[in-house]
Amino acid sequence: MNVLVINAGSSSLKYQLLNPDSGAVLAKGLCERIGIDGKFTYKPQVEGKEALKEVDVAMPTHSEAIQAVLYALVDAKNGVIASMKEIDAVGHRVVHGGEAFNKSVLITDEVMKAIEDCIPLAPLHNPANLTGIRACEKVMPGVPMVAVFDTAFHQTMPAKAYMYALPYEYYETDKVRRYGFHGTSHKYVAGRAAAMLGKKSEELKLISCHLGNGSSVTAVDGGKSVDTSMGFTPLAGLPMGTRSGDLDAGILEYLMAKYNMDIKEMVSILNKKSGVLGVSGVSSDFRDLENAGKEGNKRASLSVEMFNYGVKKLIGSYAAAMGGVDAIIFTAGVGENSASQRLAIASDLEFMGVKMDAEANKVRGEEAVISAPDSKVKVLLIPTNEELMIAMDTAAIVSGK
Ligand code: ADP
Numbered sequence: 001m002n003v004l005v006i007n008a009g010s011s012s013l014k015y016q017l018l019n020p021d022s023g024a025v026l027a028k029g030l031c032e033r034i035g036i037d038g039k040f041t042y043k044p045q046v047e048g049k050e051a052l053k054e055v056d057v058a059m060p061t062h063s064e065a066i067q068a069v070l071y072a073l074v075d076a077k078n079g080v081i082a083s084m085k086e087i088d089a090v091g092h093r094v095v096h097g098g099e100a101f102n103k104s105v106l107i108t109d110e111v112m113k114a115i116e117d118c119i120p121l122a123p124l125h126n127p128a129n130l131t132g133i134r135a136c137e138k139v140m141p142g143v144p145m146v147a148v149f150d151t152a153f154h155q156t157m158p159a160k161a162y163m164y165a166l167p168y169e170y171y172e173t174d175k176v177r178r179y180g181f182h183g184t185s186h187k188y189v190a191g192r193a194a195a196m197l198g199k200k201s202e203e204l205k206l207i208s209c210h211l212g213n214g215s216s217v218t219a220v221d222g223g224k225s226v227d228t229s230m231g232f233t234p235l236a237g238l239p240m241g242t243r244s245g246d247l248d249a250g251i252l253e254y255l256m257a258k259y260n261m262d263i264k265e266m267v268s269i270l271n272k273k274s275g276v277l278g279v280s281g282v283s284s285d286f287r288d289l290e291n292a293g294k295e296g297n298k299r300a301s302l303s304v305e306m307f308n309y310g311v312k313k314l315i316g317s318y319a320a321a322m323g324g325v326d327a328i329i330f331t332a333g334v335g336e337n338s339a340s341q342r343l344a345i346a347s348d349l350e351f352m353g354v355k356m357d358a359e360a361n362k363v364r365g366e367e368a369v370i371s372a373p374d375s376k377v378k379v380l381l382i383p384t385n386e387e388l389m390i391a392m393d394t395a396a397i398v399s400g401k
Contacts, residue, residue: 001399002026002086003391004073006066007093008132010124011035013065017073017080017087020391026080027073028387031057031065038064042072049078062135070139090136090145091394093184093386094129096122097149098175104152104393107133107145115147121175121232146394153183156224161321164232178236180228182210186218187225188389189331189382194223196367196380197327205322207315210384211341212332213241213284217311219318227321229314235271238310239303241284244274245310279303286334286341308344315345319352327378328354336365336383346371346379353377 001021007014016028029042029052038059042052052072059065073079073087081087092107098118105111112130119126129147136145154162162178163171170176186208193208194201201223208218215238218228229237239245247270256266269278277284280303282292292300319325329335330342339361346356353376361370363381371379395401 001088001395002081003089003091003394004069004087005091005093005387005390005394006132006136008062008128008135010128010131013062013069013132015069016387016391018387018391020388020395023385023388025387029069029072031059031068034059034062034065040065040068040072042069042078044078044080046080049080052078062131063138066132066135066139084140084143087140087143089394089398090140090143091390092129092133092136092145092147093150093390094147095125095150095181096179097147097151097155098179099155099177101147101149101152102155104146104148104390104397106397107147111147121179144398146390146397148184148390148393150181150183151179153187154178154180154218154225154228157226157228161227176232178228178231180216180218180225181230181234182214182216182218182228183225184386184389185210185331185384186216186220186228188386189329189384190220190223192367192382193327193329193380196369196382197378199326204326205324206327206329207318207325208329208331209311209315209335209345210332211238211311211330211334214243215240215307215311215332215334217314217318219322221322227318235267238314239279239307240275242272242275242277244270244278276303276307279306286338290338290340304341305344308341311345312349315349316352325352325377327380329380329382330370331382331384336381339363342370342379342381349377354379 002017003020005016011034013031017026025045027044032039038057039054040057041054057068073081074083094115096118098121100114115130189208190206193206194204206220208220210216214234216228216230219226235243237245252266280289280300282288282300289300289304334341343361346354355372355375357372365383368381369378370381
């Protein structure tokens, strides 16, 4: 079976054609500047096929973008499949499923309506995801499509973890609660962790640290998300590349009054000018911060320390919340690549049974156990693969498993 995975943004569309059983990727790429001047990138993963990089393709709407993807996939010279019939299903990443979806679903008219109903919760993302779905329906009629939600994995959180201490009607009437994000990634690495440890998911208490440009940490007890650091929006939790993470809401009133800012300006600062970029004044990219730190830039070092400290505190609190932890997982850009940050985060935790192995930790981008052999709690590096998770869910649903 081949599944086409689509991640549609407002003016971009990422795609990957893969086999969910073997994990083999046939081709992947990106349509950018949809509705502007259309740039198309195609990277076949099959020997002897040539890639296309940012070539001009007219893409006034997402439909032309999908059409360009299909043409490239079946192209006589550089295509990877003989015809569209070899695409068995399409898996769509959808950011927000609200409380309506606790797992991936086959897309029907009712599902489209429910995704539309979640637009107020993700006003930038869900409309773009819907556009991607409609474009596929138009260009590939009859091919089954599945929606995979960033929020669905976290729907198992208990009320004590997802409620905010606000007047209850804001939850009942306005759906204000913690939803959590990166669910597809947390679910994937939690599944891989069980496989690596040779245990059933039901037997394990895991803490999954997805540390990238956006970061979240999730407590996974018995295969289910029981708490997560992102909240009503992805602004919550850890300090991130440019996002503040959690802060005292009183700061908003203080700064808005002092600098005569409206709420839009304030929230824009929290989303785009804060996090490690805001503290360091250098960059939102952790590689730049590490380099600047080595050259003596104290604010760059401070921003990374704050981030690492934030992750460490979440590990401690989620271990307490679950009454223990069997393994800690590092994934995403920083988690997969930065040995120094993994070490900073997971060191000095011997009191709770975590003992890192500095040598084993000198690894990048591959599955590995990075704790010492006698560490009670295993520490794992697991590269995330959201596309594979989407393809696996899609295959399971269309084949009725
Ligand atoms: P997203 O998908 O959220 O955009 P990624 O998961 O790709 O983000 O992570 C991007 C982050 O990973 C960047 O801040 C980047 O600096 C960081 N990163 C990548 N490689 C390294 C590395 N070798 N050391 C430290 N950070 C790294």
